[in-house]
Amino acid sequence: MAESTKTGEEVLNETAADGRKPVVVVDSLHVKYQVHAGGRPVKGTGRALLNRAGRGIRTVHALKGVSFTAYENESIGIIGSNGSGKSTLMRALVGLTPPSDGAVYASSRPNLLGVGAALIPDLSGEKNIQLGGLALGFSKQEIGRLRDDIVEFAELEDFIDLPMRTYSSGMQARLKFAIAASKQHEILIVDEALAVGDQRFRQRSEARIREIRENAGTVFLVSHSMKSVLDTCSRVIWINKGELMMDGDPREVVDAYKETKK
């Protein structure tokens, strides 16, 4: 496999040959964030207030032209150090962070496993299951059917009528995970940090993630654990400073990545 960032043409030449069905095509994806840097405004110009550039706007180039193609039934690990652009790439994959250049194409909308932001802490667990389910796109009838499984999986039978803010952080995390994990996806993005709670629940949630992964068509797994990447992924993509460093066989990529960490 080629090292360093590949151009769209190169990706294409590799992929067009065989007959596998592509489900996600990432075409020279750039993402830039504009961030207000907290510096002192420029003095004496008088324009400082209106001229936004004068107020210390910094452009962070989070992804610098990433291209790859993902196929049906692939399980792709995404690795890279903190701040390398993994999360930005995942958010761009699901269409939540619009690219500043390039694009992501997919056969159906990829989904992140997560629902926390839709919930309201002042409401009971019961009502949050309703709300979270609706936010994920379930109908009321479907939520009615899933409700018992969610409560049981979260192990909150005795507390489900209490406001969520009174839950311990572990209980909240369990509820969020149980709601999010009730949905099946064609293209799924899993952040391994999602395995939450105490030792026992962590094992159960990891098992659940594995189950979801098996049922989903194509999975992206973001992880810092090289062991779980090697265990479960058929292909690994290594991102560093917004550039795609390497893409290919898990063993080779992980070894190369580890080499730079020494």
Add this chain to the structure above:
Amino acid sequence: MSLVDYAHRNRLHRVGARPSLPRYLADAWSRRDFAIAMAKYKIEAANQRNRLGMLWIFIKPTLNALMYGLIFGVLQGSNRPENFPMHVVIGVFLFEFFSTSMNNGAKSITGNGALVQSLAFPRITLPLSTVIQQLMTLVPMLGVMVVYILILGAPIRAEWLLMIPLVAIFTVFNLGVALIGARLTVHIRDLTQLLPLVTRILFYTSGVLFAIDRILAPYPWAVALFDFHPLHEVLSIARGLLMPGGEFNPIYWLYFSVWALAVFVAGVLFFWAAEERYGRVD
């Protein structure tokens, strides 16, 4: 062949692309339960920790009406409109529906950043949910308003039923305003700072506390201008329907409906056009 062509040949769609308008509205319609549930639960959550709970929905506008009624009742002296207490109660209660829709609608995207960035759904659901929430608050408020009016001596009349279509048109109008506000604050956050001022200006210029034709009697052209002020129209219709001996120009029904429809259509188009923009962090 480029990757783009390759993607198209395999029938892949661009992720996050704005759907066509009919498709977008159909998506939003299928998420209506989410919008309603969010509205309902937000009201519950907001009042849950207050001792008086839901009662605050009535207490706040009642106190407002009392305060404005006293201050402006004294200030206006003989210029006071007839049945001044009723005039103020109807004005304050209905204006509250507009101002909360506009203010909360404007914050519905910027204030839900985490939600917008973590789940995919048509963003129009958020301002829609906000206006539904205000409507759910308005209905019991209208009940209280009617009680006040009865206490103040208004006889029950069949015309009161016309409040139902009026509130429906008003809701459409407010939704349009909320949609426009929601997108504008995404582009210019500073607008949220100006909104309280805009609310004040509209409050004092829509005749919540005054009878426009009395205050502006020396300037007939200005009074004529108020025929086209949507909030003045809705308040005039409501007062005409509810107050004893109330009168209003029936053409206001037409004017206000046209306003509502125009603002709503403009709002939907304006909001939809920037659909791809709402999740962006900058």
